[in-house]
Amino acid sequence: MKIGFIGLGNMGEAIAKRLIDAGHELRVWNRTPDRARQLAQQGAQVASDPKQTIEPGGVLISSLANDQALEQVIDHELLQQLGKGGVHISTSTVSPTIAKKMTELHAQFGVAYLAAPVLGRPDIAAAGKLSIFLAGSPQAKEKITPILQAFSQRIFDLGNDPPTANVLKLICNFLLASNLEAIAEALALGQKNGLDRNNIAEIFSQTLLSGSPIANYAKQIAKGKFEPVLFKLALGLKDINLVLSTATASKTPMPLASLLHDRLTAAVAKDRGNMDWSGLAAEVFEAAGLHDGAQS
Amino acid sequence: MKIGFIGLGNMGEAIAKRLIDAGHELRVWNRTPDRARQLAQQGAQVASDPKQTIEPGGVLISSLANDQALEQVIDHELLQQLGKGGVHISTSTVSPTIAKKMTELHAQFGVAYLAAPVLGRPDIAAAGKLSIFLAGSPQAKEKITPILQAFSQRIFDLGNDPPTANVLKLICNFLLASNLEAIAEALALGQKNGLDRNNIAEIFSQTLLSGSPIANYAKQIAKGKFEPVLFKLALGLKDINLVLSTATASKTPMPLASLLHDRLTAAVAKDRGNMDWSGLAAEVFEAAGLHDGAQS
Amino acid sequence: MKIGFIGLGNMGEAIAKRLIDAGHELRVWNRTPDRARQLAQQGAQVASDPKQTIEPGGVLISSLANDQALEQVIDHELLQQLGKGGVHISTSTVSPTIAKKMTELHAQFGVAYLAAPVLGRPDIAAAGKLSIFLAGSPQAKEKITPILQAFSQRIFDLGNDPPTANVLKLICNFLLASNLEAIAEALALGQKNGLDRNNIAEIFSQTLLSGSPIANYAKQIAKGKFEPVLFKLALGLKDINLVLSTATASKTPMPLASLLHDRLTAAVAKDRGNMDWSGLAAEVFEAAGLHDGAQS
C-alpha cells in the first residue's frame, strides 16, 4: 500500500524505516529536507510539500512535534485531497484538545482521524517493539492495523474517541517522569548516606522494578478497594517520616517525599491510618471530586 | 539451631512460621501473648519475657514496629545474656540512627548487630520470597545466612555498616509510595477524561510496569550520564505541560505533576533542555549539593 | 465626558457608580441586562449592544471576566467605531498574552489600549480606594487619569507596555493567595496545638501583618543582597524543621512548610547556610535561570 508519511524526527524516521523494511511504499515529507534524503536512499519517494504525500482515499501517517505543528501541516487543502475514505494515523504526543478538534475537522472531509500515540523511544521503534494506543473509527482501525504491526509489538484499542488515546499517552509520560524524580531523589539520599548509586539501581532492577510489585499496586488502586491490609497506611507514614528525617540529617531536599508526607498525614488525620497504604489513593480521588473513591 | 524470636506482628509471624517449617527450633516472645500461642501449636516454645528467648552466644531475630520498640526490648540485660559470639538479626524497618546506636551498644557486649530489613509484605514472607538487605560483621553474616534463606529469595550484602541497609529499605518504601501517588494521580486523570481505571492499570502492567523500562532509567540516572538523548528534556516538559492543562480542564489536582513541571522548568531555564529527560536527576543531585551530578 | 462602560459584574458596577457619582455621563452595557437597569436609575444610559456605548474618538472602560470575554466583546467593528484618538481602559485581570494581542489589534484602528487592572475588592472600589496598575501610551494615560481618579486612591504608572501591568496584577493575586495558604496552615497547626485561631489572627495583625515587617523583606529580596545577616538561613531551616515535627506530631499536613523545608535544605546543601534567610530567594532566582541572583 502507498502510504504518505509526514514528520521525520528521530521517532518518525525510525517508524518510516520499519514500514519500508516491511515492504510498504512511502512518500515522505519533512520540514527540513535533509532527513528525507536518507530515507530516499532506502527507497522512499520524497515529496516537496505535505500534500504531495497524499493518495486520495489513502493512508497518511504523521509524527509531529506538538499541537502547533500538527495544526499547521494538516490544513483544509490537504484534508480535501485525502478525502472520503482516507485515514490519518496521528502518532504524535499531542493534547486531547487538539485531537478532538482534529477529529471534527477531518470528519468534515470524510477522513477518519485515528489517534495512535506510541509508547517507547526511537530505539524501541527501530526494533519494531513500540506499544500503540489506538482510538477512533472501528473501520479505519481495522483497515490500518497491518500497517501498525510493522513497527509495534502491542496495539491497545481504546475505543472510538481519539482524545482518550492521547490522555493515556500523557498519563504514561507522567508515570515515567514521576519515576525519574522518585529514583533521582532516592539515589541522592542513598549516595549521601554511604550507598553506591549503581548498586542501588541494580537492586531496584532485581526487586521493585522487576515487574509485578508496582503493577499489582496499580491494579489494586484502580479497583478502589484498599484491601487486604498488607501494610498499614500509618506504618507507611512512619517510614516516610524516617525518610524525611534521614534526608534532613543528610541535607538532601526531597520534595516528592515531602508531598508523600503531607498526603499520608492528611489520610491519617482523616482516620484512614488502618487502611492498606495504597489507600493514599483515596485521598487523591477525593481531591479530584471522585466521590466514592472507587471506580464509578 | 535454637533461635530466639521477638516480635510476632504480621511480618514476624510469617517469618517465624517459615523458620519452624525449615526445621529450626524457635523460642518466641511477643508483647501480646495471643499471637505466640498460635506458633506454639506449630512447635515453638513460648517465652514469658524477651530474655528467656536467648541462648548465650546464640542467634536472636527481632521484628519490631519502630525505633522505640527496638530500644525498649533490646536492653543491657538481654545483651549481656546473649553475650560474646551472639548475633542479633534485626529485620525491622527502623532509622539508620538507631541502627548506628544499636551497633555500638551491641559491640560493648560482644554481640554482632546485623541490620537485615526485609522487602516484601507478609504474603511474600509466607511464600519464603522476601528480599533481605543485609549489613554488618562478615563473620556474623556468614554464620546466619542459612537461617535467612529459610524465608528469603534474595539476600543483598551491603557491607559492614548496618545503617546502610536501613537507608536502602527506606529508599525502597519511598520509591513504592511515590508510585502509589503517581499511579493514583494518573488514574484520577484518566477516569475524569473517559478512561476506565482497571483498563489503564492493565495497560500499565503490560508496558511501563512490566519490568525493564523504569529499571533502565534507574541505571542511567545512577551513572549520572544522561546520554544517549533518546527523549529531550524540553519535550518532556512539553508533555508534562499537556498533562497539567488536561488536569486543569478536568479539575484534577495533580501535585506530583506540578512538582515535575517545576523541576523540568528549572532544568530548561538552566539550559538543560537538550539533555535526555532523565537529566532532571541533575537538578535533584545539584539541589542536594552533589556537585558533579555524577557518581562520586 | 461621555464614557462607554462594558461589564457590570460586582467590580464593574462599583466602578461605574463611582464614575456617575463623580459626574461622568455613562453609557453602559452588560451581557445580562438586569444589572444595567440598576445603574439606569442612577442616571446611566443603557446600551443594547457594546458598540452603542461608543463615542468615536472617545473613552471606553471594560471590566470583564476573562480573556475569552474580552476577545468576544472587543471586536473589529467596535474598534472601528471607537477609532482614531479613542482610548480603551481595560480594567480586567487578564493574561499578558491577550494584553499584547489587544494592544496590537487596537493600534490597527488608531485606538490606544491601556492595561489598567485594579487591586482591591468591590467594597474597596465602592469607597474609591482601588490601586490601579497602568500601562500603555503616555498621551492616552495623561488624557484619562482624571477618570481613573474617580475610583482609585493610587495609580502606579508601569510604562508603555500594557502586558506588564497585567503581570503585576497576577503577581499580587499570587502573593495574596500564598498568604491565604500560609495563614490557613498556620492556623490549623495552632488550633491542633491548643491555640485559639482568632487569637492567633489578632496577634498576626498586631505584629507580622502590621505593615513593614514583610514589606522590608520584599525590598531586601528585590535588591538581591541578602545582608546584613540578621537571621541565618541555617537557623531558619532549624525552625521550619521544628514546624514540621510539630505538624507531624499533631497530624497537620502543611505542604507549604514542606516546600520551605526543601528550599532551605537545598540552600544549606549548597553552602548558603550562613546567609540571611532571605537568601532563600537566591535559590528561587537561580532556578529561574536568573544567573547572578541580583537584579539584572
Added chain:
Amino acid sequence: MKIGFIGLGNMGEAIAKRLIDAGHELRVWNRTPDRARQLAQQGAQVASDPKQTIEPGGVLISSLANDQALEQVIDHELLQQLGKGGVHISTSTVSPTIAKKMTELHAQFGVAYLAAPVLGRPDIAAAGKLSIFLAGSPQAKEKITPILQAFSQRIFDLGNDPPTANVLKLICNFLLASNLEAIAEALALGQKNGLDRNNIAEIFSQTLLSGSPIANYAKQIAKGKFEPVLFKLALGLKDINLVLSTATASKTPMPLASLLHDRLTAAVAKDRGNMDWSGLAAEVFEAAGLHDGAQS
C-alpha cells in the same frame, strides 16, 4: 534585681544590653567567653559557669540556639540551685516538646519555667521593640513582667501552658518564610516579564504589604466563615492558572503557585468554587481532620 543571663548570641547580647541599660544587675555566661567580656565593660558580672549566674529563688534568662543547647545547660544541679521561687525565662525558639519536658523538670525543683520566645531580629531587640509570646505560671509572669518590658514593646499572654508560646513563635517564622518564598517567586516572575524588582517591592509595600489587607484575611480565615463572597474562589483559580501559564511561557519555576493551583483545583472539584477564595482554608482545615472547618 540581680538577674542571671545565659547565652550571648546576637539576640541574647542585644537583650542583655537593654537590661543593663534599664538598670538591672546582670551575671552573664556564654559558652565562648569573648562575648561576655564586651558586656563586662558595660557593667555585667561574668560567670565562669552557668550555675554561677544563679541567685537562689531568683530570675534566670536564657537565650540559646536550640533544644540541645537548652537541655545541656539547664541541668539538675543548676535547677537545684535556682530552687523554690526561682523563675526561668526561656526566650529561645525551641520545640514545644522540649518546653513541655522543661516545664515538668523545673516543677520538680520548685522553679517556674516561662516560655517567652521573642519575635523580632537583633536590631529590633536593641531598640527594645521585640514582641514576646509569654506562657507559664501566672505568679511568675506577674513577677517578671517589668523585666521583659526593658526589651519589648508588646507582651502577649498565652496562658499557663508554656509549649503554646513556642508553637506560636514557630507559626510566625513559618508565615515569614512563606512570604520570603512567595515574594521571591513573584519577583522572579516579574523580572522575567519585564518588570523592575525594586519597583515591584515598592508597590507591594504601598499596597498588599501596607498593613490591613492580609491581616483582614487572617481574621476571616480564623473565623472559618468565608463570607461575604468578595472574590470567588473559582476566579482565584483562574488567576493562579494565568500566573502559571505566564510562568510556563517565561520558564520560571513557581512551586508555591503550583501548590495553590492544586489546592484551588481540589476546592473547585469539591464544589467550593462559589465560596470566597479565602475558602481555600476549608481545604487546609479539612486535610488536618478539623471537621467543621470552623473554630472548634
